[in-house]
Amino acid sequence: MTAAAMCAHRITIITGHYGTGKTEFAVNLALALARERPRVMLADLDIVNPYFRSRERRDLLESAGIRLISSSQACSDADVPALPAELLAILEDRSITGILDIGGDPVGARVLARFLPKIQAEDYQLLYILNANRPEVRTPEAAVRYLRGIEQTTGLTCTGLVNNTHLCGETTLREIRKGAALAAAVRDVTGIPVICHMAEQRFTDSLSDLPETVFPITIQMKKPWE
Amino acid sequence: MEKELWKGNEAIAEAAIRAGCNCFFGYPITPQSEVPEYMSVHLPEAGGVFVQSESEVAAINMVYGAAGAGMRAMTSSSSPGISLKQEGISYLAGAELPCVIVNCMRGGPGLGTIQPSQGDYFQATRGGGNGDYRTVVLAPSNVQETVDFVQQAFDIADQYRNPVIVVCDGLIGQMMEPIEWHPVPKRNLPPKDWAACGRRDRDHHNVINSLYMDPEECDRHNLHLEEKYAQIQANETRWEAVHCDDAEIVITAYGTPARIALTALETLRAEGIKVGLFRPITLWPFPEKALHELAGAAHVRAFLDVEMSSSGQMLDDVRLAVEGQKPVHYLGHAGGVMPTVEEMVESVKRLEKEVK
Numbered sequence: 001m002t003a004a005a006m007c008a009h010r011i012t013i014i015t016g017h018y019g020t021g022k023t024e025f026a027v028n029l030a031l032a033l034a035r036e037r038p039r040v041m042l043a044d045l046d047i048v049n050p051y052f053r054s055r056e057r058r059d060l061l062e063s064a065g066i067r068l069i070s071s072s073q074a075c076s077d078a079d080v081p082a083l084p085a086e087l088l089a090i091l092e093d094r095s096i097t098g099i100l101d102i103g104g105d106p107v108g109a110r111v112l113a114r115f116l117p118k119i120q121a122e123d124y125q126l127l128y129i130l131n132a133n134r135p136e137v138r139t140p141e142a143a144v145r146y147l148r149g150i151e152q153t154t155g156l157t158c159t160g161l162v163n164n165t166h167l168c169g170e171t172t173l174r175e176i177r178k179g180a181a182l183a184a185a186v187r188d189v190t191g192i193p194v195i196c197h198m199a200e201q202r203f204t205d206s207l208s209d210l211p212e213t214v215f216p217i218t219i220q221m222k223k224p225w226e
Numbered sequence: 227m228e229k230e231l232w233k234g235n236e237a238i239a240e241a242a243i244r245a246g247c248n249c250f251f252g253y254p255i256t257p258q259s260e261v262p263e264y265m266s267v268h269l270p271e272a273g274g275v276f277v278q279s280e281s282e283v284a285a286i287n288m289v290y291g292a293a294g295a296g297m298r299a300m301t302s303s304s305s306p307g308i309s310l311k312q313e314g315i316s317y318l319a320g321a322e323l324p325c326v327i328v329n330c331m332r333g334g335p336g337l338g339t340i341q342p343s344q345g346d347y348f349q350a351t352r353g354g355g356n357g358d359y360r361t362v363v364l365a366p367s368n369v370q371e372t373v374d375f376v377q378q379a380f381d382i383a384d385q386y387r388n389p390v391i392v393v394c395d396g397l398i399g400q401m402m403e404p405i406e407w408h409p410v411p412k413r414n415l416p417p418k419d420w421a422a423c424g425r426r427d428r429d430h431h432n433v434i435n436s437l438y439m440d441p442e443e444c445d446r447h448n449l450h451l452e453e454k455y456a457q458i459q460a461n462e463t464r465w466e467a468v469h470c471d472d473a474e475i476v477i478t479a480y481g482t483p484a485r486i487a488l489t490a491l492e493t494l495r496a497e498g499i500k501v502g503l504f505r506p507i508t509l510w511p512f513p514e515k516a517l518h519e520l521a522g523a524a525h526v527r528a529f530l531d532v533e534m535s536s537s538g539q540m541l542d543d544v545r546l547a548v549e550g551q552k553p554v555h556y557l558g559h560a561g562g563v564m565p566t567v568e569e570m571v572e573s574v575k576r577l578e579k580e581v582k
Contacts, residue, residue: 019233019402050256050340051400133231133404167229167404223401224482224564225489 003032005213006196009125011090011098013112013156016129017137017146018104021164023054025129025198026101027061028217034064039096043087044070045111048103052221060220083111091118106149116155125159126151127195132165132182133175140185147190160195161186162215169226173206180210229404234369234394235260237405238328239268241376242300244407247326248274249299251288253281253307256340257396258330261302282307286314286327293323294434296421298380302328304396305346306337309354315389316355319451320436322420324383326376327361328392330399331534333562341562342396344481347539350391351510358448360455362390362462363509365480369403377410384415386458393509395534397482397564458511465513466505469495472525473502474581475574478517478544479532480506483565487532490570500525501574509540517547527581529554530573536560553581 006012012029014022023046030042042061044054054061055070062068069086090098102109112119128147130137137143147158165179176199183194196213204216219226232240239261242250250269252262262278269276275292279285285301292299303311308329318325331346333339350363362382366372372394379390422432438444469491470476477487484505494501504520506513520526531541531554538556545554557573559565 019231049400051342051397052402131231133229135230135232138230167231168402170229170404223485224397225486225567 003029003036006215007033007097007125009123010094010096011100011119011122011124013100013102013119013124013126014129015102015109015126015150015154015158016104017131017134018048018108019134020104020129020131020137021166021198022104022129023052023101024217024219024221025162025164026099027054027057027220028198028215030061030066030099031064032215033097033099034066037097040065040099041067041069041090041096042099042101043084043090044068044101045083045087046101046103046108047083047111048105048108054101057220087115091115091122094122105146106153109150109153112154112156119156126154126156127160127162128158128192129162129164130179130183130186132179133167138182140182140189143182143186144189147186158190158192161192162195162198164198166198171200171203173203176203176207227406227408229406231402232369232373232405233260233402234372234399235330236264237369237373238302238376238392238399239264241373242326242380243269243272243274245298245377245380245410247298247300247380249289249292249297250274251277251279251285251292251299251301252303253279253285255304255307257332257342257400258302258304258328260399261328261330282310283314286311286318289325290314290318290321290323293318293325294321294421295423296418298384300326300328302330304330304332305334305343308346308349312349312354315361316353316357316359317436318389319353319355319359319361320357321434322387322451323389323434324387325389326379326383326392327389328376328394331393331395333560339562340396342482342534342564343560343562344395344483344534345539345560346393347509347533347535350393351512351543359451360388360458360510362386362388362458362511364390364392365507365509366392366394366398367481367484367505369398369401370405372398373405373407374410381413381415382462384418385413386454387420388454388458393481395482462508463511463513464507465516466503466507467516467520468503468505470502470504470520472500474500474525474527475530475577476502476504476520476526477530477532477570477574478504478506478540480509480540483532483534486565486567487570489567490574493567493571494574499574499578506540512543512547514543514547517544518549521548521551526552528552528577530577531556532565532570533558534560534564
């Protein structure tokens with residue numbers, strides 16, 4: 001699997017209902033891309049969640065050569081929805097491969113609206129993370145409702161679905177396949193293709209029958225006892 | 227039962243709705259804002275009332291009104307917001323009104339930080355309001371327990387006509403965990419025949435009040451409360467002991483540090499070090515007797531209290547219970563920094579060498 005299979009575009013914008021695993025995907029995608037391309041940048045634009053942010057993995061990302069953009073260090077734990085000015089580097093410098101990690105729900109996606117004209121001028125994809133174990137987005141109808149809400153708020157069109165169905169440490173193949181079924185149902189309703197299924201490396205060999213790419217990940221957003 | 231992935235704060239709100247909470251009053255503050263946010267959408271759908279009050283002070287007084295009318299009322303906040311509610315909690319305890327208060331603790335003092343902390347132990351167990359009163363304090367250490375305890379809290383509150391506080395640190399509120407909605411046993415509760423919800427065909431008015439003009443009467447009221455608190459101590463004290471049967475070093479911790487301690491225990495036990503965990507589940511009533519007995523056991527050499535607090539708050543209760551039988555040491559951080567597994571392992575190893 002190459003990261004290029006999931007990232008044919010210069011900018012990848014990651015959205016979804018909160019708690020679906022956007023940041024886990026963003027961090028893993030950045031690490032995978034950095035192995036294949038120079039100048040990868042990840043922007044933490046989550047204005048909703050105060051904890052479990054990609055900036056908590058700054059050292060890991062920087063040691064992999066990824067530049068992390070987040071609110072200034074001085075107010076990194078202030079719960080104010082301030083956006084870093086450096087974000088413009090991703091939008092304006094076309095030699096950069098950029099990942100934008102957006103906060104949950106249409107509320108979190110609102111940060112994008114301000115940059116709409118700039119994003120539309122670039123080669124981008126907007127990915128929507130699905131997690132069939134999140135009660136508010138477990139049905140295709142509910143998942144599509146949130147997806148449309150995010151599109152409406154941002155003014156952007158969703159171009160790909162990512163299945164990240166898990167139960168933290170209790171994840172089984174069954175969970176991932178349950179999510180694959182949800183992703184297929186959302187694809188059938190919306191016509192938006194399934195880009196990949198996220199799976200910890202221990203599961204990837206058993207998922208080769210899935211028609212779409214299986215993205216092998218290592219859990220990075222750990223809890224303090226893990 | 228099928229497991230689902232829930233964020234702690236959403237799960238708190240959903241658990242309350244499932245427990246029959248029909249009135250919620252709150253004001254946003256990080257890291258608990260998902261509780262009122264979830265309630266604002268889902269409580270009205272369930273037939274209940276959600277009000278975003280103008281302040282935390284207003285919210286707790288709305289709880290007083292709703293509870294006084296016999297409703298299952300709740301509020302939630304985080305540390306500085308809970309500070310603002312203290313006067314109301316004292317009045318609720320004085321007027322013997324059942325309600326549930328969730329504190330998703332963050333660093334302090336003052337505005338502190340939005341990161342997780344346990345600096346409100348004194349506030350919760352001693353009471354930040356005036357007068358001789360007690361509140362039941364439940365301390366879950368994962369999202370499943372939080373869901374279960376919030377539901378139980380409503381029953382405990384109704385059974386004793388007393389405020390019940392559920393304290394979780396910000397991490398529990400913010401993290402995602404798999405949970406299942408198993409049935410939580412319901413208690414056989416007394417009717418709310420004291421509620422001020424209209425005289426109807428009663429021969430008297432019900433009055434909700436915490437003011438006593440006659441000192442003798444106020445004294446009798448306080449004695450009555452004391453008797454009730456003694457009953458709660460006898461019936462509701464809860465704790466968990468893990469690997470304490472042969473432990474030489476016992477970690478005392480609640481909430482997230484207890485969770486971290488479980489991983490430290492695995493590491494230490496694998497190296498042959500006899501370590502256990504004593505976890506108070508009710509912070510008030512504190513499991514004083516159980517800890518006192520454990521401290522008296524010949525195999526126990528020392529205690530290590532671990533909290534997300536700079537110099538320790540539960541530490542006082544641990545020392546009161548241990549009563550000098552064994553040394554009590556402390557490991558802690560404040561301001562949103564969590565103790566790590568490695569720190570706990572190192573501290574226990576150092577302590578083990580000291581006592582050998």
